Structure formats: C-alpha cells, structure tokens
Amino acid sequence: MTHPNRLLLVEDEPAIARSVEYGLTKEGFVVTWVDTGKRALEILREGAVDVLLLDVRLPDINGFDVLRQLRAEGRRLPVIMVTARDEETDKVVGLELGADDYIVKPFSMRELASRVRAALRRAYGELSQPPNEDELRLTDVTVNFSRLTALRSGEPLWLTQTEYKLLRHLSQNPRIPLARESLITAVWGHNAEIEADRTIDVHIRHLREKLEVDPANPRHILTVRGIGYKFDP
Ligand code: CA
Numbered sequence: 001m002t003h004p005n006r007l008l009l010v011e012d013e014p015a016i017a018r019s020v021e022y023g024l025t026k027e028g029f030v031v032t033w034v035d036t037g038k039r040a041l042e043i044l045r046e047g048a049v050d051v052l053l054l055d056v057r058l059p060d061i062n063g064f065d066v067l068r069q070l071r072a073e074g075r076r077l078p079v080i081m082v083t084a085r086d087e088e089t090d091k092v093v094g095l096e097l098g099a100d101d102y103i104v105k106p107f108s109m110r111e112l113a114s115r116v117r118a119a120l121r122r123a124y125g126e127l128s129q130p131p132n133e134d135e136l137r138l139t140d141v142t143v144n145f146s147r148l149t150a151l152r153s154g155e156p157l158w159l160t161q162t163e164y165k166l167l168r169h170l171s172q173n174p175r176i177p178l179a180r181e182s183l184i185t186a187v188w189g190h191n192a193e194i195e196a197d198r199t200i201d202v203h204i205r206h207l208r209e210k211l212e213v214d215p216a217n218p219r220h221i222l223t224v225r226g227i228g229y230k231f232d233p
Contacts, residue, residue, distance in 0.1 A: 004050035004124050007116065009033045010040040010066065011055045011082070016105070020053070023109035024116070037061035041069055044077075051120055052079045053112075054099075056090050064090075064097055071098045078119040136171045138220055138233070141211050143167060152210070162187060163207050166200075170221065170231035177224040204229055 005028060011017040012035045021031045032049070034040050037058045043049065052070075056063040067079055081094040081102040094102050100119045103112060134146040141157065143150040145168045150157040159167070169186040170178065178186075180200045187203075208215040222230050 004120055006030045006048060006050045007032070007053060008040060008043055008049040008051075009053045010037065010058065010063065011035065011053075012057075012059050013055075019109070020112065024113060027109075027113045029113075029116070035059070037063065037066040040066055044070060044075060045073070049077060050124070051116055052077060053082060053116070054079055055082045056094070057084070064093055067094065067097045067099060076123075078123040080115060080119055136167070136233075138211060139213065150210075157210055159207075159210060162203055163210070166203050167207055167211075170229065171233065174231050174233050177227045177230045180228040183228060200228070 007024060007029045009017060009020055009024075009031055011020065011033065014035075017033050017035070021033050024031050032043065034043060035058075037060050040052075040054070044052070054063045054066060058066070061069075063081055067081070070077075070079070078100040079098070081090065081099045082105060083090040083094070083102055084105050091102050100122065101115055103115055134144060136143040136145070140153045141150065143157075143159070143164075145164060148159075148161075148164055150159050165187045166183060169183065183200050204221060205215075208218050208221050211220060212218045220232055222232055224230050
C-alpha cells in the first residue's frame, strides 16, 4: 500500500521554491517544482500528482486560472493556494473556485507540512497515514509494539511477550505464507529446539481469540495449509 505523497509545487520565486522543496522532501514528500501555470497544467494532465501547492501570483496564467482549468477538466486532487499577506481577498476567490485550503506567506515549514497532510487526509482518508512500523491497526484493535500495549475497542487487551513477537513478525510480512519453523525461529531464535510446531498453533489460537472478531473464521491471521500462517491486514 502506498500513501499519497507526490506534491506539485507551483512557485515562481526560486528562493521560496527551494526552501519549500527542501522542507517538504525532508517531511517525506516527493516534490516536483515548476514556475509557471502552463507547465503546472501539463504535469497535472499526466496525473502523477497527489496534492498541489499553488502560488496565486505567477508570471503567466495566475493560480486561480490554473485552479479553474484543473477543476474544469474534472481533476479532484486537493489544492492548497499560496498567497501573500496583502492578498486576503484571494482566500475567498480561491475557496470559491474549489481550493481545499490556503496558506499565507511567509509560513513555517512545519505549518505547511501539517496543512498538506490535513488536505491529503481529507482527500484520501486513511491511506494518507504514513506507515508506522511500531503500530498495527486492525478494525477495532490497535497494537503498539514498542510500548507493548494493545487496545480493543478502546479497552486494554492483554498479550503475552510471545504473542507480541509472533504478531509483529506476522504483520511485518503481510500476505506472505510463513512456515511454522520460520515463525518459531522469529519468536524464539535459532536454538528453539523445545518449541514444537504445535506450540505455534496454540499461540496463534490465542492471538485469534484476542484479535479476531470471529476467531473461528479469522480474517487477519490465516492458515496456509501444509505451510503455516499468513497475515492479512
Ligand atoms: Ca509568485
């Protein structure tokens, strides 16, 4: 699963463009920078943009015309207008034309990043959450592997150390069938001669009882016949 992070920056002032490009790249965005409205529309027509950061005052067609054209072509991607402090009226025009948000220069990189994330969240929902390796979210269960805490429907859920290790290994290898032997090695290490295949089955049963809505018909921890188990997020 990829999360949307491709940002097109339309800005004709190189100093601002460079600092935005640097700041947002550091925040995990893939930034493309253009300095004219015409070039922006060309790139947007190619479709590989998740969010648009659009300066109002551009040397050729202005930001409003870019936005108008974009919406006329049926492109629904989130758009954040960038405007100077003395252009307050721009806000109204921009929002009427279908901008999702607007930000006034000068802005901090932190504010910008948080506005961009908020726009992505509204547009793409859960997809926009960056993957957090320490946390697993299922329908009504959240497991935090670094704090060793788990919640089910907001209530604390008690997992053993073994169950945390097993669940972590399964969830870090989604949709891959994992043999019982490899699960034993992952949880107890290479010298785990004591642990028989059946031990894994017992721990899996316990995990299902704790995590699955219907443990008899698991949706997340699935049996792979003749091999072992696989995790389906
Ligand atoms: Ca400008």
